[in-house]
Amino acid sequence: MDRMRKSDFFRVCLAVLGVGFAAPALAQDHADAADTRPILIELFSSQSCGACPTANQILIEMSENPQIFPIVWSVPYWEYMGETEPYAAANVLERQRDYADAFDLRGPYTPQVVVDGCTQNSGLSRENIEHRIHHVEMETDPGVRIQFTDGAFSVHTETTVPTSDIWLVNYLPGITVLTPERGGNAGTDLPHVHLATKLTHVGTWDGQSDLSMPVDCDGEACILIVQEVDSFEVLDFGVIPQATS
Template identity: 25%
Template sequence: MKTAALAALLFLITPAAALAAKPPVVVEFYTAQGCAACVEANGLVNSLAERPGVVALTFPVDYWDYLGWADTFAKPEFAERQKAYLAPLALREPYTPQLVIHGMSQASAVEAGKVEDLLNEAARTRGPAPDIQFIGPRRVDVGSGPAPRGGGEVWMVRYDPQPREVVVRRGENRGQTLEQRNVVREIVRLGVWRGRPTAYTLPEAKEDGLQTLILVQAPEGGRILGAKPRETLLARPGPN
């Protein structure tokens, strides 16, 4: 009887326990190597990358390439992700250098005081997260929890945790050396999450040494509901 009662109690508390831990605050930095104002912003983001409880991601965008320097890390899908935040955050157009904090708020990345206030607010108000577990190299499980109407989205982000220096040779930042941290190299939508335990397949890594982060997010640029990084993953060996 005692064993049965204990099992029943564990069954009741497990879902709550799975939702007890809060995720790290995710900061998305939209920037461009050809954007003059982004040089100062890099310093702030580099410091955030070192802060416990914060995951800072650099998303280089390509819409400033016409100024004379093609960003060496930019991808069109990064600019599309930034555009998805326009309506939820009541913005007319995308800009750089921009920080989006946990999908909840945004600020210019040169407004250090405002950014600090928004980080504190996100840390204080973000809700319990669904449990996220990596199962081997190619699977991730997302547990149960309250899902947005229509379901949430599960995203895989792979980024380079090593600082990268880029010498800009043309455009507004000609002659400057930029140090960029946590540059995103790949983002993939894994599927829909409807509040029930669900398993997702991870694509193979295309580069060595990248950090993998799983995001559970409300759709169409909504708030981030959960986030979890994993250990670095080696790319599949190429042919000899």
């Protein structure tokens, strides 16, 4: 069933029109970001997916853009080919299914790129992804900002936005190389950029009042995402600074 999404008229995500976006982002708290609001790119990938190495490499190359922050999710539904996904988050398939419903897809697939939670595309075309990034950069900043202090975060809005979920994503910073022993990519070194390891629902925000909460990354690298409950549009995100001693 089709959804009327906030982004259809507020940020004009253009997925319905056949136009897309992609994901730029700063690798730190960007509450004071000026002209260009960073964008998050999520890639759903698998060691046993024959097309995924190409998508992985495209995302690695695109990560050189400081306005892009990529996250790679390992998905478990290719494990029938014999290779276990050691970093597949327990609820990653639920997240991808939610995206599939939002974008009226038949179901999850790989390699899938989701741009700022607001549009999706195959991960095999850098040109298409960059085209989507261009359109995201032109859209209205929703005016939501995350700020961090030691062991806590706060969310502030300059206006009123829809109710949003707050997600914590633990990830392995930089490049992680996996070498599957089975499947179509057996014996091949597969690099992944910012490989996600865990997805935690921190809470829900009403989209109006300022919110402050503690946050614990368990000593790992992690990002915090504020994402609309109904449309899944990413309103803001930030890399949580390492705790100071």
